[in-house]
Structures are given as C-alpha cells and as structure tokens.
Amino acid sequence: MYHDAGNLNFSFITDSGPGRLKNFRFFTEPVVRVLQSLGVPAQLQGRNDLVINGRKISGNAQFASGRRMFSHGTLLFNSDLEEFVHALKIKQDKIQSKGHQSVRDRVANIAEYAEREMDVPTLRKKLLDGIFAETGIRRYRLSANDWSGVREIMEQRFGRAEWNFGSQPRFNQQRAQRFAFGEIDARLEVRKGRIEQIRLLGDYRTRRERGASNGP
Template sequence: MLYIYNKSTNPYFNLATEEYLLKNFDEDIFMLWRNAPCIVVGKNQNTLSEINLNYVKDNNIIVVRRLSGGGAVFHDLGNLNFTFILKDGSENFSDFKKFTIPIIDVLKGLSIDAKFEGRNDITIDGKKISGNAQYSYKGKLLHHGTLLFSSNMVDLSAALNVKPSKFEGKSVKSVKSRVTNIEEHLIKPMSIEDFIDLIMKHIIKQYGGNNLYEFNESDIKSIEKLTEEKYSTWEWNFGASPKYSFKNEKKFDGGNVELFLNVERGIIKDVYFYGDFFSKNDVSEIEKALIGIRHKEDDIKGVLESFKIEDYFSNISEKNLLELFF
C-alpha cells in the first residue's frame, strides 16, 4: 500500500487528486488530506439546493462536486479527510464499517467512545464526527470519509442551511445530523497535526510496509490539468446537477413576484413570472431571454441588465429581481 499525506488545501485540486489516483495507480492507497473552507456535494445532488448561496459567497467558501454519492458536507482546516483506494472494489462496496474500524480504534486509544452507526457514520455520544462515501471504478473502490476534529461549527451549520421548499427534483437530499468535534472529547489537548500523525502510523501498522509517496512533477501536472478541465468548472460543480424545478416568491415595494424555473444540467429551460406587480411591457420578453442561460448569478444578471427592468416590474429593481433566482 502507498501512504500519502497530501499537503494541498485546495478543494478543487484535492478532489481531482482522488480521481487521478483511482484511475492511474495500480497500488492500494491510503491518503490523508485537508481542505480550505468548502462544501463538497455528492455526485447526484442539486448543488444549489444544498448550499446557502449568499453565505457561501460572503465567506469565500468554495463549492465542489465529488465522484461519490451521498450528501453535502462542509470541510475546513479543522476537518481531516481520509481516502482508501483498493483493488478489490466489488467485495467491499457498501461495506462502510470496514474502513471506519481503524479510525475508531485510534479514537478508542485516545479514550474516546466512538461508534459506527447508521449506514455510514462514526459518532461520539450519538453525535456525528464522520460521514463516509464510496465510488466504484473498473473493479476498484474509492472510500473516503470526513473527521471533524476542530471545525468551525458556525460555518458548518450556516453554509449548508437552505430553504428546501424552493427546489423540487429527484436529486439526493442531505440529511441533517447533530455533530461534534473530536477535540471536545479529548482527555489531553492535541493538535490536528498530531492527530494526523497518529492515524497515519496506525494505518501503516495495520496494512504494513512504509511506502510513503510524494507526488512528482508529472503527477502534479496531471492533477492540475484535471482540476482545470473538470473540478474547478461550473459545468461539473453546478451544471452536473440533476434536472430540477425551482420556485421562489418575494414581496417588494412594487408588489409580490413569484418565479418558476425548470432547469436541466444547470441550463434554464422554462421561466415564468407571476404576481400582482404592474408592468408597462410584457414580462414574457424577459422570460424568453432567460431561456438557455445558466442558472448562475453572473449570467442571469447579464440578461437582466439588457432590459430596463422598471418597464417590466414597476417599482422593482434589477437587484430585487436577481434575488428571486437563488
């Protein structure tokens, strides 16, 4: 087995790293890594329905989609991620417990009563510290999990908070869980760096060998290419969302406005405005102009800026109208 401590904290790069290792290495791999503040959404999720878009923008939180299914999770430097990549994929697929046992053993060694619970979680006193997900590729298995060590719980809660009634579709919805940080349950204080060392040593002892691997120039170049072409793109992180319908309603000085959207692969297919507002021109002109546009703030803003909004929505500003779309 190869052992990797990926020191990058770039979420786009790190998710690309997992795919690169899975598809280009024959060896079994164990990797530890951390991300700068970000939300990682599951492969089958509607990104916009999982995030608090305004909070994410205001706090410079990156949003990235992963290969595996499951729900959206918040990462920051107080959260440690672990990844197993193994050749016997079919044998271990959906066996989440097997991969959490070494982590639980480390925690028990720190006098923490951690348990595997539900389908894919590790808990302490009934509160979640780890969620796990898997992805299968050509007989190989990628299993990865989070470990909340000293995460910012305010960001974790606020960044994932969204009004679910705005969205209707077949995408996988995240399940809210009570969470806690590992550091709160330690008898003696420990840094996350020491915790990382402890886990790596335990895994090496369990699986044998001491093949610490560092990325070479070719690896980095390939990962950066995958980052640029896939993981940092709107098309992957937002556009790859399943088909969904979006509705929102707001009351402005100029009246009540309801918005209905049908969106496929991030592209607006249908747009309807309803309400008790007054208009000099027919709003269908704006509706038609929005069809084929990405459900993305800059794109929608660009369309709205091409119209004199006051002529279509009396006493309602372009900024007001833009708020309806998210």
C-alpha cells in the same frame, strides 16, 4: 457533507474486491482505533456513521467504477457547529426519532473528547501513522511527472465549469432583508454561472438623499 477549517477528511482508493464495497466497517475500523488510542470513545453506529456517546462525528460514503472504489469519510474535529446547524437542514421528526431535540445535540467535535489538546494537523499525522502501521500502506510522494499529469487532467476535465457546475441554466435569484435604515431587496440575473445584473430595490434612502433632507 459539511466542510470547514476544523474538519478533516479521509479517503481510501482501492480495488472493489469482496468484502469492501458497502463494507464501511472495513475502512472505518483503523480510524476508530486511532481515535480510541487518543482517548476518544468513537465507534461505528448504523451503516456508515462514527459516533461518540451517540453524537455523530463522521459520515461516510462510497463510490465504485469498474473494479476500483473510493471510500470517503469526514471527521468533525473542531468545526463551527453553529454554522453546521445553519448549513444542514434535517427533518425535525427524523431528529426526534433518534432521541435528540436538535441538530446541535446530535453532533459533536472530536476535540471535546480528546485526552490532550491538539489541532487538525496533529490529528492528521496521528491518523496517517496509525493507518500506515496497521495496514502496511506505504507512503508515496508524487513525482514531477505525476504532478504534470494531475495538472493536465485538471485543465481538461476537473477544472472546467462544465464538470463542476454542469449545464449552468439561466436563473434569477431574489433576497430581501430589513435593516435599521429600511429594507433592501436584491435581485440577481445569472447567466452561465456569472452574475450579469443586480438590481437593488427597497424603501431605504441613500446617504446623499438623507443628507439632502437634513439640509437647510
């Protein structure tokens, strides 16, 4: 999934009862109806994609544990699609099999189709108002005790490197780039998620060396 400041996410946490797990239509229909009310011709395509005129604006995924489940979706509202293309690598034959020649042709921003100008906070409010009105969900504001519990869980589990990065094996990384003044070859040694050593190699000269060669 791709995220930037022009991207909005929505999540439903609920019981994994009959007709909910793997039923993406159940969770995306309220979102689609709100978008359509804004003049955006969105629709569910395939199993878990929202599209506008065949161009993807949302991907959805689900996770279940015990009797509870989580359904999550993204919305490309006003994202940097050029960065999106660089960030995601999709097999070329998969793109062409769907009648598109590039990743850029295959995705779109909701803002391109909205009847009036809006920003991400406005879209968020529209979605909340529409979903709450349709489903009967009530707004709940976290209390001080709730936030205390959230912080405790974060400190004990979700804020720990072991949870977010796993075992963090040792590794080396190497990148080279040519500039007008020469090539720089950067080599990093990473241990436990920290860069412990950086070596810069190449055929470039430092500013002091260049000054010395130009001296009297």
